[in-house]
Amino acid sequence: MLRAALLRLSENKRLASWAMRNRLSRSVARRWVAGETLDDAFDAARVLNKAGFPVSLDLLGENVLDRDGAIRTADSYVAMFGRIATEKLDGNISLKLTQLGLDLDPELCESLLTRIAGAAAEHGNFLRIDMEGSLYTQRTVDLCKRVRAKTDAVGTVIQSYLHRSEQDVRDLIAAGCRIRLVKGAYKEPADIAFPAKADVDGNFVSLMKILLPSGIYHAIATHDPRMIDATKNFASANGIGKDKFEFQMLYGIRTDLQRKLIAEGYRLRVYIPFGSDWYPYFMRRLAERPANLTFFLRNLFR
Numbered sequence: 033m034l035r036a037a038l039l040r041l042s043e044n045k046r047l048a049s050w051a052m053r054n055r056l057s058r059s060v061a062r063r064w065v066a067g068e069t070l071d072d073a074f075d076a077a078r079v080l081n082k083a084g085f086p087v088s089l090d091l092l093g094e095n096v097l098d099r100d101g102a103i104r105t106a107d108s109y110v111a112m113f114g115r116i117a118t119e120k121l122d123g124n125i126s127l128k129l130t131q132l133g134l135d136l137d138p139e140l141c142e143s144l145l146t147r148i149a150g151a152a153a154e155h156g157n158f159l160r161i162d163m164e165g166s167l168y169t170q171r172t173v174d175l176c177k178r179v180r181a182k183t184d185a186v187g188t189v190i191q192s193y194l195h196r197s198e199q200d201v202r203d204l205i206a207a208g209c210r211i212r213l214v215k216g217a218y219k220e221p222a223d224i225a226f227p228a229k230a231d232v233d234g235n236f237v238s239l240m241k242i243l244l245p246s247g248i249y250h251a252i253a254t255h256d257p258r259m260i261d262a263t264k265n266f267a268s269a270n271g272i273g274k275d276k277f278e279f280q281m282l283y284g285i286r287t288d289l290q291r292k293l294i295a296e297g298y299r300l301r302v303y304i305p306f307g308s309d310w311y312p313y314f315m316r317r318l319a320e321r322p323a324n325l326t327f328f329l330r331n332l333f334r
């Protein structure tokens with residue numbers, strides 16, 4: 033119930049504008065957000081690269097509703113690929129299609145996505161399309177497959193809480209797409225998503241077992257030690273090398289586990305969100321773990 037309430041609040045515009053002005057919420061958000069500028073993100077990325085972690089940069093923002101905003105966002109991503117190459121950062125980029133105007137004009141969104149994927153390909157890099165709420169799942173899968181037909185520099189994300197995900201995984205693998213497997217971060221109705229955590233976890237393991245032997249370089253993105261152990265055990269039992277897939281975790285979460293996996297010789301990419309539009313991302317992180325909310329409230333009332 034708490035998770036559902038926080039996810040509902042993540043869409044509340046008035047609370048967003050209060051939180052983004054409030055000093056305490058800004059400072060708590062800095063636990064999970066590298067900062068508001070691209071320089072902040074690059075500083076965080078360089079520190080992580082030095083410690084052996086590749087990164088994925090995510091300019092926060094979703095549901096852009098004006099053409100100019102979508103085009104400006106695309107320009108920023110194209111420039112980011114250039115800067116990653118110039119500064120020899122070990123990093124790629126993650127973005128959301130609603131940042132590129134998916135809600136506004138699907139054709140504009142597709143052309144911007146194609147342009148950014150082209151920049152990724154030009155620099156020998158990679159673009160990951162994050163998966164948003166279920167309203168966007170089909171369009172995200174379709175767009176990813178269409179752009180993948182032009183370049184292999186693009187891939188997407190599949191959420192194990194959705195009933196449809198096994199079919200999506202099979203379709204995307206058939207199209208040669210690289211997939212990041214996650215549990216899923218949005219509020220979804222029980223007719224399309226597993227309500228029980230045990231089922232979400234069970235499906236995560238089943239999907240991981242389809243992904244790893246596919247011969248495509250996929251990402252297993254979780255902080256859950258049980259999912260990580262299941263992945264390690266399956267890979268080792270099936271002769272799948274540590275260089276044939278990567279783990280991914282979010283900036284500032286389970287850094288102990290991040291270091292442990294690198295020390296064990298696994299690949300671990302850290303997802304670095306940055307930008308001024310951090311409120312929905314911040315609320316989704318609070319929703320994932322009640323202890324995070326307690327920490328936030330304790331500081332608020334202190």
Ligand SMILES: Cc1cc2nc3c(=O)[nH]c(=O)nc-3n(C[C@H](O)[C@H](O)[C@H](O)COP(=O)(O)OP(=O)(O)OC[C@H]3O[C@@H](n4cnc5c(N)ncnc54)[C@H](O)[C@@H]3O)c2cc1C
Nearest residue numbers: 162163189214215216217253254255256280281282303320
């Ligand atoms: C790299 C990456 C990219 C992602 N991209 C997407 C995406 O495109 N679309 C999407 O819907 N979701 C995305 N997610 C979020 C994902 O769906 C989950 O909501 C999130 O990862 C929490 O699930 P979990 O697998 O870590 O397991 P959980 O069962 O939620 O957590 C397992 C354990 O991890 C730790 N943990 C988890 N979350 C937190 C937290 N916020 N703070 C502190 N500890 C925590 C706790 O120890 C917890 O017990 C992404 C996650 C990662 C790691």
